[in-house]
Amino acid sequence: MNLGSRLTQRLLRLPPPLTRDLVVERDLRVPMRDGAVLLADRWAPKSGAQGLPTALLRIPYGRAGMAAGPMVRPLAERGFQVLIQSTRGTFGSGGAFDPFRREREDGLDTLEWVTEQPWFGESMVLYGMSYLGFVQWAVADQLPPQVKAMIPAVSESALTLEFLRGDGFSLETPFGWGVMVAGQERRWAMPRQLLEAKRVRRAMDTLPLGQADVAAMGRRSDYIQDVLAHDADAPRWAEADHSHRVTDIAIPVSSVGGWYDIFLPGQIRDHQALQTAGRQARLTVGPWSHTSRGVGVAAATEALDFGLAHARGEQPPERAPVRLFVMGEETWRDFPSWPPPGYAPQRFHLHPGGTLAADAAGESAPDGYRYDPADPTPAVGGVRLALGVKAGRVDNTGLEARPDVLTYTTGTLDTDTEVIGEVSAEIWFKSSLPYADVFVRLCDVDDKGRSTNVCDGLVSLTGADRTSCATVRLWPTAYRFRRGHRIRVQVSSGAFPRYNRNPGTGEPRTTATTLRAADQEVFHDPAHPSAVILPVRVKS
Known part of the structure; x- marks a missing residue:
């Protein structure tokens, strides 16, 4: 076991443990209000565990192995006793696994049970990544006073709803x-x-x-x-949305996210809600996708520095409320809030000839391309979560060579251009079909001509056969475009299979069987000023 302990310490870049000698009580039975019994394991130091703060993790992926071990052991070796519980219907826990819908009731019942145990030491923190973060948000407005902090990573309070947007x-x-x-x-x-x-x-x-x-x-x-x-707003998903509870959370929250994480927009929304409500909240965002090792490193550090301090009734080490990895500059920077002050929206307009510039375009004909859902524009890098697929920053050369991808690029930058905050685009668009998608991607083109994706987003249109402005919300970002580089915007009609291909027919996605190719037009003239809107640092 010491080998696993040392390997985890090295992978997560942790300080030496207080002990490597742990005991595990397995298959503790935790009763729920409806009679179901959920199973949990308690990890604790072999000696001196009584009275230590408890870290609670509720997980649907099993209490042992690759998913759980690297999260549990580091905490149990460094000042916590850890209770890891299998959620309903998974790995021996009773009831049926109905994702997202039972986590509030089960979580509240679990909290009550933990505080009544003889080994409980009067303080607790909630911890975990992804689904393990969602279960924290599900109960966080109704916590017993013994819970002192929560550390959700790559997660948000309405976990699945961003994917299911109509x-x-x-x-x-x-x-x-x-x-x-x-x-x-x-x-x-x-x-x-x-x-x-x-x-x-x-x-x-x-x-x-x-x-x-x-x-x-x-x-x-x-x-x-x-x-x-x-879709996301259907009653079927009501129990999966806890975003309305966020402003009622009274305990300190430290949230860890990634610029290429699937949950980033919702995670930042949750942080802003806490920030606006005057709650004690901090946010860390790195250059990571959902499963990057850096997420685990940052989350474990926050659990030990932030969570353990609050559990002991102490103040954690001082740091700014928002800590961001600024890509391009490749360094960490601290800010007082999100979005950071000192950044103003600046429009970069699409022009004929594939040019991107601050000034608006003059009279010009639209650019066109043909989108065929039978050969859909592929998803390349970026915000991905799939086995065998590379997420994050990748070379976009092959993607941009496709005839169904338009690119618009600035001239060479004569100064660094720093973009931190929310990114959006307004694309004046028309399709030969009433149903179409508009995908927009922001890229950095280096001095050798290599195009690397920064952030992106997609919107589906109804009535696309009429010229209209498609407003596309891209992922938030923090990026410095270096002097000598160029800023590029891609416009296309898909990123499959990250986003479902639009068949062009308006049929329900479950039953659609016909794929119709479409001719798309992107406008850039005084009446149709297509642009990407970037939060650019204001020169002092």
Whole structure:
């Protein structure tokens, strides 16, 4: 066990532990209000554990192995006792696993049970990444006084709803996750998932899409069918949205995110809600995707520096409320708030000839391209969560060579241009079909001509056969475009399979079987001033 301890210490760049000698009480039975019993394991130092603060992790992926071990052991070796509980219907816990819908009641029941245990030491923190962060948000407005802090990482209070937007359905993440959790308790689950990754990817090509779960794993998935049938605002997802609770959270919150994480927009929304309500909150965002090792490093550090201090009734080490990794500059910087002060929206306008400039374009004909959902514009890097897929910053040369991708590029920058905050685009657009998508990506072109993606976003349009302004919300970012580089904007009509391909017919995505190619037009003239809006640092 010491080998695993030392390896985790090295991977997470942690200080030496107080002890490596731990004991584990397994399969503790935690009763729920409806009679279901959830199982939990308690990790603690072999001696001196009584009275230590408790770190609570509630997880649907099992209490042992690669998912749980690196989160639990570092805390139990460095001042916490740790209770890790399998959520309802997973890995021995009773009831049925109905993702996102039972975490409030089960979480509150678990908190009550923990505070009544003889080993409980009168203080607790909530900790964990992704789904383990969501379960924190689900209960955080109704916590017992013993809970002193929460540390959610790469997570948010309405975990799945960004993917299910009616104006931008993100297919890859919820579909892949649904397949993963459906088979996660099989023997050799992880190797099987790696071997089956290509089949899962091919399954997303299935028409109708409502049969893709069977194509991926040979059977139906209630969760995937819900994802395909119900948009974010459907009553079916009401119990998965805890965003209305955020302003009532009274305990300190330290949130860790990544610029290429699937949950970043919602995570920043949660931080802003806490910030506006005057709560004690801090935010750390690094150059990471959802599964980057850096997320685990930062989250463990926050649990030990921020969480443990609050659990002991102490103040954590002083730092700014917002700490951001500024890409391009490749350094960490501290700020008083999000969005940081001193950055003003600046429009960079699309021009004919593939030019991007601060001034508006003159009279000009629109640019055109043909989008064919039978050969959809692919997702390349960026915000991805799929086995075998590279996320984050990648070379966009191949993508930009496609005839269904338009690019607009500034001249060479004569000074550094720093962009930190919310990014959006206004693209005047028309399609030959009433239904179309507009995907916009911001890129950095270096002095050798290599184009690297910074952030992006997509919006689906109805009535796209009429010229209109498509407002696209891109992922927030912190990026310094270096002198000698150029700023580039891509415009296309898809990023498959991150976003579902638009068939162009208006048929429900679950049952659509026809794919129609469309001729798209992007306008840039005085009446149609297409632009990307960047929060640029104001020179003092």
